[in-house]
Amino acid sequence: MSPPDPSPRERQSWSAPTGRADDPRWLTHGLELGLYLLAGLTYVGVAMYHKFLLNWIIGPMWLVGWVWLAPAAIERLRRRDEP
Amino acid sequence: MSWAAHQFEIYAVQAHLPKKMKGKVSFWGIWLGDFTPDFLSKFWVYGITIGGHHYGAASPQRWHRGWPGMGFTHTLFLGVVIGAALWAWKRSRALTVGYILGFAAHALTDVNDSVGTMLLFPFTTLNWTVQTWAYAATKSGGKYLDAAAYYSSLGLVMDLFWLVVVLFSWRVLTREYWRTQIVPADPHIWSWLAQRMPERAMLALYRATFFYGVCRMLAWAGWAHVLARPVIDGVEHMGYPFDLSWTGPWWLSARSLPHVPPVIVLPVTLGLLALVYWALSRLWEPMGRAQRRGS
Numbered sequence: 001m002s003p004p005d006p007s008p009r010e011r012q013s014w015s016a017p018t019g020r021a022d023d024p025r026w027l028t029h030g031l032e033l034g035l036y037l038l039a040g041l042t043y044v045g046v047a048m049y050h051k052f053l054l055n056w057i058i059g060p061m062w063l064v065g066w067v068w069l070a071p072a073a074i075e076r077l078r079r080r081d082e083p
Numbered sequence: 084m085s086w087a088a089h090q091f092e093i094y095a096v097q098a099h100l101p102k103k104m105k106g107k108v109s110f111w112g113i114w115l116g117d118f119t120p121d122f123l124s125k126f127w128v129y130g131i132t133i134g135g136h137h138y139g140a141a142s143p144q145r146w147h148r149g150w151p152g153m154g155f156t157h158t159l160f161l162g163v164v165i166g167a168a169l170w171a172w173k174r175s176r177a178l179t180v181g182y183i184l185g186f187a188a189h190a191l192t193d194v195n196d197s198v199g200t201m202l203l204f205p206f207t208t209l210n211w212t213v214q215t216w217a218y219a220a221t222k223s224g225g226k227y228l229d230a231a232a233y234y235s236s237l238g239l240v241m242d243l244f245w246l247v248v249v250l251f252s253w254r255v256l257t258r259e260y261w262r263t264q265i266v267p268a269d270p271h272i273w274s275w276l277a278q279r280m281p282e283r284a285m286l287a288l289y290r291a292t293f294f295y296g297v298c299r300m301l302a303w304a305g306w307a308h309v310l311a312r313p314v315i316d317g318v319e320h321m322g323y324p325f326d327l328s329w330t331g332p333w334w335l336s337a338r339s340l341p342h343v344p345p346v347i348v349l350p351v352t353l354g355l356l357a358l359v360y361w362a363l364s365r366l367w368e369p370m371g372r373a374q375r376r377g378s
Contacts, residue, residue, distance in 0.1 A: 018283065020281065020282050020283060022281030022282055022283070023281065023282075023283055032283065036287075036290075039294070040294065040297065040298055043302075044301045044302045047298065047302040048302045048305050048306050048310060049310075051226075051227075051306065054298075054302055054303065056118070056292075056295060059291070059294070059295030059298060060288065060291030060292060060294065060295050062298075063290070063291045063294045063295070064284055064287045064288050064291055066287075067283055067284060067286075067287035068280060068281065068283065068284035068287065071283075
């Protein structure tokens with residue numbers, strides 16, 4: 001994989017795919033935003049009751065895990081189900 | 084102490100760099116500088132309890148911010164010393180300047196609680212405090228009481244203030260900004276990460292400290308005011324009472340250390356902040372020349 005491209009990109013709509021080579025084609029900007037919100041809701045919801053989760057390692061990893069691994073897991077399932 | 088404010092101020096510093104430094108200061112340098120003071124001192128403030136025995140600081144405020152203690156970890160002096168060591172080791176202007184800015188942001192914002200920081204260490208070990216809210220780390224109350232006090236006082240306003248500062252600079256969180264300002268300043272780290280994770284994960288990693296700050300603020304404030312049932316002066320409350328008065332909350336005794344008159348603290352703190360920016364701005368070009376000679 002090459003280093004990130006530092007060149008500016010044009011604004012895209014929420015329903016448009018992210019267009020990144022590493023992303024599944026079905027992943028839109030809107031879905032990506034949804035992943036951030038879902039990560040936040042689950043983290044706050046769980047951490048309010050289990051406060052050991054509220055630390056600077058688990059917090060950031062929680063977000064990265066959702067944004068990175070959830071689309072990858074869904075894509076793997078989709079491919080497995082394809083004929 | 085400040086809570087999520089320390090996460091937000093990283094992005095605020097990044098968004099408000101002097102014009103000539105934009106896109107050239109290491110985000111990870113700012114991040115590391117801002118986190119260093121608490122990395123070095125916080126673990127013993129609350130301590131740990133093993134087998135019913137508590138291991139930790141006898142006086143959390145003295146350990147955290149005082150002298151003798153680890154209070155020197157919250158001084159501009161240590162930020163400059165570590166910054167100079169980083170410069171001698173890596174000869175990286177981006178990292179050194181970012182580190183000192185992040186460190187200074189942490190040390191200067193912590194003057195707001197009732198203990199404050201030793202701003203002019205080693206010239207004086209007196210603390211500098213505005214006493215905006217109560218420093219509430221105690222042996223018996225631990226992290227929970229500290230969080231409850233912070234999120235019931237002007238500490239909550241402090242977190243919200245920094246959140247608003249970042250939201251007014253929302254572009255700092257965009258992919259565009261990350262691509263054009265963050266990546267070029269730290270090309271080696273991001274290239275290394277790019278070998279291991281997709282771009283969406285790297286972008287999430289960049290935003291993750293902000294995410295953690297927002298969630299941390301919501302979770303602790305939610306617990307303190309919705310879930311907790313504290314008993315204060317023999318009366319059970321539905322959540323810890325809010326108290327946005329100076330040095331609040333009223334239901335807790337604010338800790339303090341010997342300090343200078345609070346009235347002089349704000350102007351001196353703002354003066355020191357200006358001095359840090361001015362000094363780094365003056366050193367920017369000479370450091371750039373030295374870096375180019377070195378490489």
